[in-house]
Amino acid sequence: MSGICLYCGNEWIPPVSWSSFFTVDLPSYLCPECEALLEPVSGMTCKICSRPLEKLDAQFIAGDCCTDCKRWEEDPEWRGLWQENHSLYVYNEFLKEIISLFKFRGDYCIAKAFSGQIARVAKKMDYDLMVPVPLSKERQYERGFNQSEALLIEAGLKPFHALDRLHGEKQSKKSRRERIHLNQVFQVKAEANIRGKKILLVDDIYTTGSTLRHAAKVLIGAGAKSVSSLTLARG
């Protein structure tokens, strides 16, 4: 039996080597044409946030990191709270469409399309607990699932729910300054024991890094040893 591409719906036959593994339920992820539209993050990247530096204007580069990260690191309030970010793909038009299908339309099984890559990258990272960035209760009910958690579960990884979200997600209308100075967005769950743990935060998109830095701040505050992050897309 052929699979159908999770994005375009075209039927395609996975390579033989796969079908011998999955005799019962053939995986139907992305067809080769759609897969080719994904753009892995590669080349020179910011050593902190993994932003590709090659396409970036020189005025936004500060040595081996981007000026955004440099600015954060110069602020004593935020310095050193967060080790590094790793992103799988560039947030291009295609990935934008896929992610919107995934989280806004609620097509949960899109998570499977990335399971292999996420599992592979997670293996190379040093962490004790994988913490998905939480949604607010209302948003979680509305969508029916948390997309970051879905990415982990489908990759066969175990999410650790250490955080609660205190505010809504609508931050795009606010300026960078407002976002940075927004009161606490996250809170560590009382029952979550993270003391001395190396935390790997997981989110779908890295845009400004402020969500992840806010999460890192409360995690470190609650005794976490270190915080780094893994995201599907790098905006």
Place this chain on the structure above:
Amino acid sequence: MKFAVIEEKLIPEPFLTVKQTTFPISSLDHFYEQLPFNPQFTPNPALKNYLTGKQLLLDELPFSMEELYTHYENGFLIFRKGIVFEKKSAKCRRCGNTDQRYFASFYCSRCREVCTYCRKCLMMGRVSTCTPLLSWAAEPPLSQMETLSDNECHPASLIWEGTLSPGQETASSRVAEAIGNNQDLLVWAVCGAGKTEVLFAGIERALKENKRLCIATPRTDVVLELTPRLRKVFPGITTASLYGGSEERHTYAPLTISTTHQLLRFYKAFDTIILDEVDAFPYSVDETLQYAVRNARKDSSAMIYLTATPDRKWQRECRTGKRAFVTIPARYHRHPLPVPRFVWCGNWQKLLRKNQLPANVLQWLKERLASDKQALLFVPKIALFEKILLILRSLHPDIETVYAEDPERKEKVQKMRDKKIPLLVTTTILERGVTFPNLDVAVLGAEDHIFTESALVQIAGRVGRSAQYPKGDIIFFHYGRTEAMVRARKQIVSMNREAEEEGLIDVD
């Protein structure tokens, strides 16, 4: 949302007064989708307008759960399972999908269980095992005309000055009859017969009987073309125009013009559905759309199919008397349809690789350019455009190419209309409403499988549309004739013969 069932009545989780196990609606057996009707209850008219003839998700309804549930308790609202399981296979009741590859499951925060959802109709909101489909149970809303008794100034009256040709006249009365008797009828009208006017009498009759009608078509551009025409001839009623992104999704109207896709939100809504271009992609190949149309009909209703090119199965059913049909074999201008000529052009693909066109094709094109007659050249693939254009631009600098998703399609069609393009190379039959009056048409590679019988009939139908220029050349250049080509020609010839026998054309 989860429900408990007490005495076969659904109770939403938040409204339980005693502790009771709750389930996603698809896991429940033996409950009433609809409770006995309470005539003392006064329903909310806004909700009634919203939901009559529809099947919507809770997320699509701007009403509180309390209000919705009260309407259910009083028999005015129906809760149905969105997903049902038949022999352990899932089936989506909104779009009819049973292909298990289009179902997926996840641990759902709404029902706190593993939830299965349909991916086929996901773009209209997620239907899953914990999602009920809501419909209105009672009689349809009183439409504006029911309060009027004087037939003379009935708001549904047809305001149209035109006249029908004898062929249209016959079809028109058959349509009105089928609509009146809730029957199915196929209207097989040749390209350029004028099929929209044929509907007017039937629509008027249905509207005056307070019936709800829908004209459905697979294509948005047809919805956009038909809406103003029908609003003009039925100015006294509300006409809703539905397509992806249209604003009128929740308008209750006696006449709805909709893409077949938008019908997925309807449930037992219409007394009459007029389905335009049944042969057109994607309806003809998409079972979901066919299900949507069936689902949107009332149990007792009329179905009018319009087509210029019924497929072979339908043609056979017509011949063997299994399907009621009426033909309009002639155009309103009383001239026969131009019959395609077949001309062998050898291995044109091989020539094209050497940047050449077959001599007879080139000759035909040069003749059109020399005599200043506009022409369309159909080719099977967009990929051929570049090479063909390279050759043709040396003949005339204004020759253009166009394809269905061409971003400049509108501009190019307009330029063609303004006669600024002498020859247009194309892969598509363009918009339905578009006719170029004085035109010759050629197909290069008519043997390609993309040129089905129906496509070839449609292509030939571009020629001789206007009364001023009722003739024109239609030529199929091929590298081996196909059954589709032969059948297409046969269809055209037999329509002409029928028209002649019935005295619908003037033979010169």
